[in-house]
Amino acid sequence: MDSEKKTILKRRIISAAALLPAAFLVVYFSYCLMLGRANIFAVTNIYFAFVPAFLVMYALFITMMIYLSGEKQFTWSCTWLKAELIAFPVIAFTVLINCAMAAWVSPYATPIAFTVLLTGVLISPRTGLYCGLLSAVASAICIAPPVYFYLPGEFGLSFAMSAVVDFVTAFFMLFVINRKYNRFSLIWGAIAVSLGTALIGAVMSLLDGWTLRNFFGGYALGVIGNVVAVCAFTAVLPVFEYFSRIWTDFKLAEVCGLNQPILRKMSEEAPGTFNHSLNVANLAENCAISIGLDPYMARTCAYYHDIGKMNDPLYFSENQTGYNPHDDLIPEVSVAKIRRHTRDGYEQLRKMRFPDEVCRAALEHHGDSPIMFFYTKATKLGGIVDIADFRYDCPTPTTKYSVIIMICDICESMTRAVQPESEQALEKTVDKVIRDKLADGQFDNVDITIKDLENIKNTIVKVIPGMLHKRIDYAKAKEER
Numbered sequence: 001m002d003s004e005k006k007t008i009l010k011r012r013i014i015s016a017a018a019l020l021p022a023a024f025l026v027v028y029f030s031y032c033l034m035l036g037r038a039n040i041f042a043v044t045n046i047y048f049a050f051v052p053a054f055l056v057m058y059a060l061f062i063t064m065m066i067y068l069s070g071e072k073q074f075t076w077s078c079t080w081l082k083a084e085l086i087a088f089p090v091i092a093f094t095v096l097i098n099c100a101m102a103a104w105v106s107p108y109a110t111p112i113a114f115t116v117l118l119t120g121v122l123i124s125p126r127t128g129l130y131c132g133l134l135s136a137v138a139s140a141i142c143i144a145p146p147v148y149f150y151l152p153g154e155f156g157l158s159f160a161m162s163a164v165v166d167f168v169t170a171f172f173m174l175f176v177i178n179r180k181y182n183r184f185s186l187i188w189g190a191i192a193v194s195l196g197t198a199l200i201g202a203v204m205s206l207l208d209g210w211t212l213r214n215f216f217g218g219y220a221l222g223v224i225g226n227v228v229a230v231c232a233f234t235a236v237l238p239v240f241e242y243f244s245r246i247w248t249d250f251k252l253a254e255v256c257g258l259n260q261p262i263l264r265k266m267s268e269e270a271p272g273t274f275n276h277s278l279n280v281a282n283l284a285e286n287c288a289i290s291i292g293l294d295p296y297m298a299r300t301c302a303y304y305h306d307i308g309k310m311n312d313p314l315y316f317s318e319n320q321t322g323y324n325p326h327d328d329l330i331p332e333v334s335v336a337k338i339r340r341h342t343r344d345g346y347e348q349l350r351k352m353r354f355p356d357e358v359c360r361a362a363l364e365h366h367g368d369s370p371i372m373f374f375y376t377k378a379t380k381l382g383g384i385v386d387i388a389d390f391r392y393d394c395p396t397p398t399t400k401y402s403v404i405i406m407i408c409d410i411c412e413s414m415t416r417a418v419q420p421e422s423e424q425a426l427e428k429t430v431d432k433v434i435r436d437k438l439a440d441g442q443f444d445n446v447d448i449t450i451k452d453l454e455n456i457k458n459t460i461v462k463v464i465p466g467m468l469h470k471r472i473d474y475a476k477a478k479e480e481r
């Protein structure tokens with residue numbers, strides 16, 4: 001067994017051991033909450049129900065642990081350990097609140113929406129669904145025995161029914177999470193689901209007795225419970241994001257806000273680079289969608305890929321307004337000045353704790369390509385010139401995001417410098433960029449298909465004309481009339 005497998009096994013054993021007291025405590029405190037109304041010491045009297053409930057709870061926790069260790073589609077920067085540290089406390093919290101609500105308020109005023117939203121957004125949508133379903137089953141296990149032995153007749157079928165409502169809520173919440181676009185639409189989607197599922201709760205509460213009070217009571221409490229759960233999610237998500245250092249799509253959207261201090265600084269000190277980054281972002285976002293990647297991540301990579309240029313903005317042509325410092329330098333020095341922006345950007349982003357993909361895009365977006373302008377300048381000056389001395393000194397792309405940024409970066413600069421006359425000319429230019437990079441081995445270390453590259457090409461050809469569209473010269477048009 002190699003050391004990596006040994007470490008994984010060790011971690012699983014530690015997790016499984018830690019889950020044993022956790023399962024015990026969840027069941028114990030749930031029983032206390034449920035029986036608090038009757039007699040808190042009665043917990044010891046139903047050990048015959050407590051022991052199986054505890055064992056089932058532990059088994060449920062273990063299935064969650066196995067599921068998380070096999071999950072591959074985590075949110076950015078979320079790891080297996082972070083997922084466990086979030087999922088289990090949230091499940092425990094949900095079960096306890098469910099019990100408190102069932103005992104003191106209503107079995108329908110449950111926080112399943114909170115559980116699914118929080119774990120779904122922070123860990124992965126599938127994990128959110130799993131946590132929601134597991135919390136529903138775990139709550140039923142904790143609620144049913146005390147009700148059966150100590151509180152019969154008082155709550156009737158409603159406890160089992162509330163688990164059904166929790167299941168339905170969890171499933172609908174998954175659609176809300178998968179269709180999210182911003183915080184606002186996510187919250188409204190969640191409230192709409194809550195209104196719907198509360199209706200099911202209200203109908204089910206009628207099974208306890210057909211009265212109008214039962215119906216509206218069940219509905220109103222269901223709605224209030226879910227709305228409070230959604231508000232709680234909105235309030236605690238930034239706290240979880242901060243402490244876990246997980247990058248949700250909301251956080252990615254936030255760092256792409258143009259009021260971010262670092263982006264504002266870029267717009268003032270390196271306006272050319274800033275505009276270039278905005279255009280690359282527009283292209284990269286569309287390319288990411290075309291090959292099934294996260295558009296938020298692509299946009300973030302694009303906004304920050306040239307952040308290293310801020311150390312010496314005037315050495316880059318897009319920021320020059322007349323004076324070109326390279327006129328006073330030999331090509332070798334110019335190349336050294338230019339190529340360091342990749343490493344500078346990488347280090348800066350690492351310090352700011354950006355996700356790995358964003359840091360890698362800053363480091364790898366030129367790979368080890370040659371800087372042809374200065375190579376040609378050096379050959380014209382004479383002497384022996386080795387192209388290897390004029391290459392970037394960075395790794396070639398290792399993620400699809402780095403590939404997208406590499407291609408969009410060149411296409412944006414080229415088409416801004418020389419506007420293609422026709423769509424065919426544009427297609428030819430983009431095609432040549434991709435073929436040249438492929439031939440130069442820039443995509444050798446990344447798992448990207450020819451089909452992906454074809455989709456990227458077609459997207460760029462479709463998006464660039466919209467970015468380059470010429471404005472109508474109204475004064476001239478008037479004169480002509």
Ligand SMILES: [Fe+2]
Pocket residue numbers: 305306341365366
């Ligand atoms: Fe660059």
Ligand SMILES: [Fe+2]
Pocket residue numbers: 276305306409
């Ligand atoms: Fe760039």
